[in-house]
Each structure stands twice: as structure tokens, then as C-alpha cells.
Amino acid sequence: MSLVPHPPEPPKKPIKAPAPHEELFRQEPGGERDKASFVRAVQNFGQYNVRKRGHVDFIYLALRKMREYGVERDLTVYNLLLDIFPKEVFRPRSVIQRIFLHYPRQQECGIAVLEQMENHGVMPNKETEFLLIQIFGRKSYPMLKYLRMRLWLTRFKNINPFPVPRDLPQDPVDLAKLGLRHIEPDLSARITVYQMPLSDDLTGTEDPIQPHIVGIQSPDQQAALAHHNPARPVFVEGPFSLWLRSKCVYYHILRADLLPPEERKVEKIPEEWNLYYPMQLDLDYGRSGWDDYEFDIDEVEEGPIFAMCMAGAHDQATLAKWIQGLQETNPALAQIPVIFRLAGSTGELLTSSGLEEPPRPLCEVQEEDDDHRKQQQQGRS
Amino acid sequence: MALVHKFLNGTCILRNYLKPSAALHSFWGIYFANYCSNSLQKPVAASGRASQERTEEGLQRHHQKEVALDITSPEEKPEMNFDKAIKDELKDHFRRLKDEIMNHWVGPEGRPLHDVLLEQAKVVWQFRGKEDLDKWIVTSDKTIGGRSEVFLKMGKNNQSALLYGTLSSEPPQDGESSQSGYCAMISRIPRGAFEKKKSYDWSQFNTLYLRIRGDGRPWMVNIKEDTDFIQRKNQMYSYFMFTRGGPYWQEVKIPFSKFFFSNQGRIRDAQYQLLLDKISTIGFTLADKVDGPFFLEIDFIGVFADPAHREEFAYENSPDLNPRLFK
Numbered sequence: 100m101s102l103v104p105h106p107p108e109p110p111k112k113p114i115k116a117p118a119p120h121e122e123l124f125r126q127e128p129g130g131e132r133d134k135a136s137f138v139r140a141v142q143n144f145g146q147y148n149v150r151k152r153g154h155v156d157f158i159y160l161a162l163r164k165m166r167e168y169g170v171e172r173d174l175t176v177y178n179l180l181l182d183i184f185p186k187e188v189f190r191p192r193s194v195i196q197r198i199f200l201h202y203p204r205q206q207e208c209g210i211a212v213l214e215q216m217e218n219h220g221v222m223p224n225k226e227t228e229f230l231l232i233q234i235f236g237r238k239s240y241p242m243l244k245y246l247r248m249r250l251w252l253t254r255f256k257n258i259n260p261f262p263v264p265r266d267l268p269q270d271p272v273d274l275a276k277l278g279l280r281h282i283e284p285d286l287s288a289r290i291t292v293y294q295m296p297l298s299d300d301l302t303g304t305e306d307p308i309q310p311h312i313v314g315i316q317s318p319d320q321q322a323a324l325a326h327h328n329p330a331r332p333v334f335v336e337g338p339f340s341l342w343l344r345s346k347c348v349y350y351h352i353l354r355a356d357l358l359p360p361e362e363r364k365v366e367k368i369p370e371e372w373n374l375y376y377p378m379q380l381d382l383d384y385g386r387s388g389w390d391d392y393e394f395d396i397d398e399v400e401e402g403p404i405f406a407m408c409m410a411g412a413h414d415q416a417t418l419a420k421w422i423q424g425l426q427e428t429n430p431a432l433a434q435i436p437v438i439f440r441l442a443g444s445t446g447e448l449l450t451s452s453g454l455e456e457p458p459r460p461l462c463e464v465q466e467e468d469d470d471h472r473k474q475q476q477q478g479r480s
Numbered sequence: 481m482a483l484v485h486k487f488l489n490g491t492c493i494l495r496n497y498l499k500p501s502a503a504l505h506s507f508w509g510i511y512f513a514n515y516c517s518n519s520l521q522k523p524v525a526a527s528g529r530a531s532q533e534r535t536e537e538g539l540q541r542h543h544q545k546e547v548a549l550d551i552t553s554p555e556e557k558p559e560m561n562f563d564k565a566i567k568d569e570l571k572d573h574f575r576r577l578k579d580e581i582m583n584h585w586v587g588p589e590g591r592p593l594h595d596v597l598l599e600q601a602k603v604v605w606q607f608r609g610k611e612d613l614d615k616w617i618v619t620s621d622k623t624i625g626g627r628s629e630v631f632l633k634m635g636k637n638n639q640s641a642l643l644y645g646t647l648s649s650e651p652p653q654d655g656e657s658s659q660s661g662y663c664a665m666i667s668r669i670p671r672g673a674f675e676k677k678k679s680y681d682w683s684q685f686n687t688l689y690l691r692i693r694g695d696g697r698p699w700m701v702n703i704k705e706d707t708d709f710i711q712r713k714n715q716m717y718s719y720f721m722f723t724r725g726g727p728y729w730q731e732v733k734i735p736f737s738k739f740f741f742s743n744q745g746r747i748r749d750a751q752y753q754l755l756l757d758k759i760s761t762i763g764f765t766l767a768d769k770v771d772g773p774f775f776l777e778i779d780f781i782g783v784f785a786d787p788a789h790r791e792e793f794a795y796e797n798s799p800d801l802n803p804r805l806f807k
Contacts (some may be wrong), residue, residue: 246800251747254795259698259722281696282726340695341725389598392784398601398691399779401638404727423734432768436686 137168190236209241275313275409290318293424310411329434577673601784607641629630644775659796666763679706680756687786690732691779694723706758749801753793
């Protein structure tokens with residue numbers, strides 16, 4: 100019988116210390132995490148201790164919890180968080196206080212709030228400026244950071260030449276339409292929805308029986324497909340990934356291989372096509388060597404693309420339905436053999452037949468794609 | 481001192497040799513830090529983190545690109561002749577030195593003067609073969625303990641380079657980083673005879689031209705100047721490059737006046753324009769805080785002189801942030 104007590108058993112998993120004030124963010128059973136409950140939790144903190152002890156820790160905790168509550172892009176919530184700081188206490192009052200960083204932890208905390216605002220692209224407003232002046236004073240680091248945010252966020256607000264809206268549509272068909280419009284530079288292209296997602300009543304909306312198929316094709320592409328030589332096959336390639344903000348969608352393309360140089364012919368526009376001005380002008384302005392802006396390299400050339408689509412499923416059956424839908428606007432497609440070059444989940448390539456005509460015994464299974472199927476790019480001839 | 485560096489290099493260039501161990505690097509690295517600077521990582525602009533130097537990324541690149549380096553087929557057993565390797569290396573460097581000296585008779589960098597003066601568009605990096613990929617280093621936040629992966633390989637038909645991988649913004653559990661997730665592709669510093677650092681002179685051009693095909697993610701282009709007499713290791717000029725996504729090739733033209741200055745990963749208040757006469761490296765970084773796979777296909781990178789672009793510098797300094805500049 101030993102008088103010395105046994106030491107406690109070592110913990111099997113690392114002990115996670117609870118953060119202070121975490122119980123304020125505990126979810127009541129049945130309550131959901133949204134802005135109202137977050138605001139309530141923040142206000143409860145002020146209620147529990149009038150002196151606001153531990154407000155720095157509480158603000159760090161609240162910044163971490165913002166993402167769960169979905170309020171990370173809400174400016175009023177950030178202003179509310181800044182409101183927790185006691186006013187007029189941290190402002191430096193003498194020269195010596197101004198030299199040495201006055202209340203460094205609180206200033207770091209203020210900077211952390213502003214930094215999270217910057218990371219999520221939230222622009223602070225006059226209320227934030229007033230709060231910061233009240234709390235930290237005009238020459239403090241949070242105020243400097245606020246000035247820099249105002250400057251650089253406005254400078255970089257509109258530099259994206261292909262802007263994507265922040266609130267992406269939840270409906271997959273709308274998302275597909277947005278994505279297809281995003282990647283197609285031709286503005287006269289037309290989007291057609293070949294199939295709407297239909298779900299069985301028993302399974303619900305998570306597992307639709309019929310995936311959506313949305314396609315896009317421009318009039319130039321239609322004309323090119325009509326002139327395409329039926330002896331050469333067209334390929335359905337995919338799926339390629341496209342990122343819209345934080346959502347990844349996949350698209351497939353219908354394209355043909357590049358014609359060898361001997362078969363390419365340049366179409367001559369007849370002179371009577373346009374009587375107002377000449378279509379071909381062969382002037383030599385006497386440009387010398389210093390006016391040569393061409394790069395000394397052969398650019399990568401690829402075959403023409405005839406159409407693109409985004410579908411819910413990436414298997415051959417869905418894409419075959421897309422081809423069938425395309426045939427209504429491109430009757431020439433019926434004579435052209437279509438070969439599917441997909442990276443299926445099995446990693447194999449599937450072959451297919453031209454739909455109306457029996458297929459010529461053309462090139463069958465071509466390359467295989469390795470396991471990086473999400474990062475692959477177009478195949479060329 | 482130069483001879484010992486040749487020893488290091490000599491073991492590296494023997495083609496089918498085993499990759500040098502980390503112990504060797506660290507031992508010699510103490511003495512020859514400035515010689516080994518080409519294998520140290522150029523710090524990239526991550527979102528608000530201080531830059532640090534790493535020596536493992538050179539090994540990481542070896543590992544990523546040549547997986548089967550250790551396995552040699554029985555027919556091509558190399559003769560590991562150490563003296564021969566050193567002699568070859570010396571001959572190569574002397575030849576380069578001779579070329580450099582003789583080139584001055586022909587013109588700058590061996591091209592006739594009127595070509596250089598009249599040139600308006602120049603291809604600086606192209607990707608038409610495996611040796612073009614050797615001019616680039618790829619890094620990711622694996623060096624600080626993160627989980628992103630990035631690889632560089634030639635695209636289909638050897639006509640372009642494909643940079644692909646997975647980004648993961650899970651911060652490493654090292655107690656000091658709260659955010660992570662970046663991947664970068666940086667060009668190597670151009671070297672002359674005896675590994676002398678050279679730099680690019682783009683003073684007659686004013687726009688950067690890239691022909692790329694991405695997946696819709698925003699990238700950041702960073703340019704670093706030559707660390708001549710003044711140590712400018714952590715300073716760089718950056719700008720954003722937005723990819724459209726889609727199957728069409730995209731031409732990106734970024735004028736050099738749009739590049740903003742940053743030091744140690746943070747934008748500085750005092751901005752000055754990028755001076756083009758001593759450019760050392762260019763790099764592409766992806767750090768857009770979205771987890772997932774990515775790819776970027778690059779056809780070529782060039783510079784040209786856009787006659788329509790008259791702007792000298794796009795950003796002005798503000799008297800609130802820099803009162804000393806306005807006194």
C-alpha cells in the first residue's frame with residue numbers, strides 16, 4: 100500500500116485547451132449559425148463583464164468563428180467587433196507613449212481584425228475609421244493599415260479583365276451558363292440547354308437521374324462545322340476544369356485536329372462582296388526594321404473548336420445526348436464520325452460511332468490519361 | 481575555392497549519378513553560401529508572410545521531375561570518372577568565357593548592334609524542349625510544411641509547358657504560421673562563365689507578354705532585380721495575371737509600369753517604378769486561398785515595346801502614408 104499517489108495516466112490524444120469565452124459561441128440545440136446568433140454572442144460578451152476583461156482573446160476567437168457563421172464578408176459585423184474595444188483608453192497621450200508602441204497587444208488585435216477584412220475583400224468605411232480613431236488614435240498602426248487598405252483595395256478593385264460575380268448561382272444550370280459565357284470570347288454565341296436536371300422523387304435532389312447538359316456554340320463555329328470534311332473525325336475531349344471564384348466546374352469541347360498544311364486553303368472573299376471599301380488592302384507603308392512587333396516564334400497551333408458544353412455527368416451517354424442535340428442545329432454533324440477522348444473514372448478511353456452513318460474504322464483508342472485527370476489539357480494532333 | 485565548387489557541380493552534372501545528399505549540401509554550404517545562391521529559393525509573395533531561405537527545394541525539384549534517378553539500366557552504366565567530369569566542366573566554362581569576350585566584337589550578347597537596337601519584340605523564355613524546363617524552379621509551401629504539390633512538365637507535343645498541382649491552404653502545425661498555401665514557378669538566374677550572375681536588360685521594352693492557358697485562377701507575376709552591390713533579396717515587383725480558363729490560348733500583356741513594389745512579402749508605402757536594366761528572375765505564384773487542383777499551360781514569355789503605352793508608373797505616393805517624401 101503506497102502512500103504516494105499514482106501519477107495520472109498520459110492522455111491518449113493531445114489535450115485541446117478550450118479557448119476562453121468559447122462557451123459564448125456554443126450552439127443551442129436546434130439553433131442555427133447565422134448572423135443573428137453571432138451578433139447575440141458578441142453582445143453577450145459585453146453583458147457578462149462590464150470591464151470587458153479578455154477582450155483581445157475574445158476578438159481573436161470571434162475572428163476564427165466567423166467563417167462557421169458565414170459572416171466573414173459582412174462589414175457591420177467587423178464594426179461590431181471593433182466596437183468591443185474600450186474607447187479612448189489606448190490612445191497615446193504623451194510623446195513617450197507615442198514613441199513606444201502603446202498597448203501593443205491591442206494594436207496587434209486591431210490589425211488582425213483589419214487583416215481578416217482585407218483577406219476577404221471587405222472594404223472598410225467611415226464608421227470603421229471613426230472607431231479606429233476613437234480606439235487607437237490617428238497615428239496608430241491600425242489606422243495606418245486602414246489607410247493602406249483604402250488605397251490598395253481601391254487600386255486593385257477592377258483589375259480583373261474577366262470578372263466573376265461574388266455570389267455564384269446555386270442552380271447548376273445557371274452556373275453552367277455563367278461558366279460557358281465566361282470562357283467563350285465570341286459574344287454572338289448562343290447557349291442552349293439540352294437537358295434540364297430531373298430528379299426522381301424518391302432519391303431527392305442529390306442524385307439526379309438526368310444530369311443537366313448546357314452547350315454553347317457561336318455562328319462562326321457553326322459555319323466551320325458545316326464546312327468540315329466528313330472524312331476527318333471530330334473529337335469530344337474532356338473534362339477540363341474551370342474555376343469560378345471557389346467553385347470548380349468541368350467542361351467538354353468538340354474539336355477537330357489541325358489540317359496538314361497541304362489541305363489548308365485560304366478562302367478568297369470575292370471583290371463584289373462589299374462595294375464600300377476594299378476587303379483586301381495590300382499597301383506597303385515602307386515600314387522598316389523598327390516596326391516589327393511580331394515575336395520570333397511559331398505559336399502553338401491547335402485544331403478548330405466547334406462547340407463546348409458543361410454537363411452534370413462526364414460519361415459517354417450524357418455527351419452522346421449533347422451530340423444529338425447539336426445535330427439539330429448542325430445537320431452536317433450527322434455525317435462526321437465522333438470519337439470520344441474522355442478521361443473516365445477508370446482511366447480508359449471510350450470509342451464511339453458516328454451517329455447516323457456507320458463509322459469508318461478510324462483511329463480507335465488513343466492516349467490514356469494518367470491519374471492527373473483533373474489537370475490535363477487539350478490533346479493535339 | 482572555385483575548385484571545390486567544381487566538385488559540387490561535377491557530382492551534379494554526371495547524368496545518372498545519385499542525387500547529392502542533403503548532408504553534403506549543408507556541409508559545403510556553410511563555406512560557400514554565395515556560390516550556392518542559385519539553389520536557394522527566391523522568396524515568393526505569399527499573403528503576408530516573411531520570406532525565408534530554403535535549400536531543399538532544389539532537391540525537391542530533382543525528385544519531382546526525375547523520379548527514377550536512382551535506377552540505372554544495366555546497359556548504360558556510366559563511367560563515374562571524376563577527373564573527366566572536372567575537365568569537361570572547366571573546358572565548358574573556358575569556352576563560355578571565350579565566347580563572352582569574343583561576343584563584344586560582334587555586338588551586345590553576340591548579336592549585331594543594329595539587330596539589338598531595332599528589336600521591338602523579344603522572346604525571352606520558350607518551352608519547346610526539356611532543356612527549356614531546366615531554366616525554371618518550382619516550389620510550393622511544402623518547404624514550410626504545407627501540403628500543396630506542384631509539378632512542371634512539357635505539354636502535349638512538346639509545344640508548351642504545363643504547370644499543375646494541388647493547392648492546399650491548410651497551415652503547417654509549426655506554431656507560427658497561421659496561413660499557408662502557395663505554389664510558385666521561378667526562373668533561374670542566368671549564369672555566364674564560371675557561374676557569374678548575369679541579368680537581363682529590357683530597357684527598350686515596356687510590356688511583358690505571356691501566352692498562357694489557365695483554368696480561371698488568378699496568378700501573380702513577380703519580377704526580381706539583380707542583387708548587384710546592394711542586397712535586394714527580398715524585394716520584388718509584382719502584378720496580377722488573371723486567367724480566363726477555357727480551351728483558347730490567352731494573351732496577357734502587362735506593362736512594366738503596373739508593377740508595384742513589395743519587400744518581404746508586403747506592399748510598401750513608398751512606390752517607385754520598376755527599372756528594367758538589371759532584371760534577374762521572373763516568377764509566377766498561385767496563392768488564391770482556394771483549395772484544389774490547378775494547372776497553367778505556358779506557350780512562351782516575351783517582352784515587347786508597346787508604342788501606345790505611355791504611362792511611366794501607375795501608382796503615386798500618398799502624403800498620408802509617406803509624409804517624408806512630400807516635405
